Amino acid sequence: MSTDRQLIAMHGWCGDSRSWDPWLPLWRSRGWRCSCGERGYGALAAHQPGWADAPGLKVVIAHSLGPHLLPPAVLQAADALVLLTSFARFVPAGHQGKRVQAALAAMATQLRGENPGAMLQAFLEQVAAPAAPELLQASPAREPLDSRGLERLHSDLTLIAQARGLPDGFPTEARVLLVQAGNDQIVHPLARQELESSLPSADVLTLAGAGHGLIGTATVAMVNGWIDGLSAR
Numbered sequence: 484m485s486t487d488r489q490l491i492a493m494h495g496w497c498g499d500s501r502s503w504d505p506w507l508p509l510w511r512s513r514g515w516r517c518s519c520g521e522r523g524y525g526a527l528a529a530h531q532p533g534w535a536d537a538p539g540l541k542v543v544i545a546h547s548l549g550p551h552l553l554p555p556a557v558l559q560a561a562d563a564l565v566l567l568t569s570f571a572r573f574v575p576a577g578h579q580g581k582r583v584q585a586a587l588a589a590m591a592t593q594l595r596g597e598n599p600g601a602m603l604q605a606f607l608e609q610v611a612a613p614a615a616p617e618l619l620q621a622s623p624a625r626e627p628l629d630s631r632g633l634e635r636l637h638s639d640l641t642l643i644a645q646a647r648g649l650p651d652g653f654p655t656e657a658r659v660l661l662v663q664a665g666n667d668q669i670v671h672p673l674a675r676q677e678l679e680s681s682l683p684s685a686d687v688l689t690l691a692g693a694g695h696g697l698i699g700t701a702t703v704a705m706v707n708g709w710i711d712g713l714s715a716r
Contacts, residue, residue, distance in 0.1 A: 486514035487539030488710060491532045491557060493520040495547030495569075496639055497606060499527050502546065502620045509707055522552060522639070524632045525623025534560055542710055545569060547669065547695065548643055555652025563658040563713050565706050568667055568695050571649045571681045575673035583671055587644045594637045600624070603636075609668045614698035649681055659685035660709050662702060669695040 490510060494502045500519040510517045516535060523529030531554060534541055543550070543558065544565040550558065558564075574580040574587070593602040603624035607616045623632060659682050663675050679687060686709065693700050 488513070488515040488542055488713075489535060489537060489539050490515055490517040490542050490544060490710075491520065491534070491553070491561075492517060493532075493543070493545040493549035493553050494522065495545075495549050495552075496643060497524065497603060497610075497622060497624050497636060498522075498546065499525055499621070499623055500530070501527075502622075504620060506544075506703055506707075509703065513707070513711065515710075520549075520553065522635065524636055525626050525628060527623075533557060540713055542713070544706065544710075548639065550653070551642060551646055551650045552639070553650070553652075555650070558650060558652035559654055561654050561657050563660075563710070564654075565660045565662065565710065566678070567662045567697060567702070567706075568664045568670055569661070569678065570670050570674045571646065571678045573643045573646050573670070573674055575671050575677070579671070579673055584644065587640060591637055591640050591644075594633055594640065599628070599633055603628075610694070610696045611698055612668050612694045613666055613692070614694060614696070618698050619696055658713060660706065661685050661687045662697070662706065663687060663689040664693040664695055664697060665689055665691040666693060667695045 492503045494500060500521040503519050518532035520532045521527050521530040540562045541560055542563045543561045546567040547569055550566060550569055574583045590602055593599055607619060607622060607624055611619050661679060688705060690700050
């Protein structure tokens with residue numbers, strides 16, 4: 484087991500750094516350095532992680548929108564990336580994307596409406612499906628959100644809608660593991676296919692019955708095994 488690993492983890496839209504709580508003890512038990520990004524939608528203070536000046540492989544692990552929330556310099560310096568139910572372009576090109584674009588626009592309107600919490604709870608149900616939403620890690624959507632948090636959610640929803648490819652700084656020579664969910668109710672199948680096409684050398688792990696939140700899977704063990712097996716190039 485290799486200990487020369489430095490990890491930066493980034494949650495997705497409407498999530499926070501607590502989503503990595505099941506991962507942290509295993510990373511630390513391996514002696515891996517880890518820093519978790521925090522967008523600051525809820526009560527936790529926003530935090531943008533950076534690499535420590537230390538030897539070893541640099542690995543980004545990000546869920547859904549996570550890669551698009553990291554600075555280009557962080558991505559550019561990564562030796563390897565694990566993308567969990569993520570995407571390059573969220574809205575598929577052509578007529579297939581019209582329904583997705585309309586859904587995002589409706590969510591943006593509801594965020595600035597009288598009851599944004601109802602929309603966020605419905606979103607969590609889709610993230611968790613086919614599992615129960617109660618099985619998700621803690622989310623800011625389950626807590627009171629102030630105007631700052633709602634505005635940041637709205638801004639990042641615009642980022643999702645406007646994503647047209649891999650985020651700036653994405654290291655094209657890095658090793659990549661794509662973890663895809665076969666029953667993903669958030670990321671359109673065409674968006675998943677486009678991500679794979681954008682990264683033809685990536686290792687792909689498709690979990691047939693899993694949803695966007697990857698609940699009830701062995702994802703943590705499989706991803707840690709992949710990271711542990713990385714070697715310097």
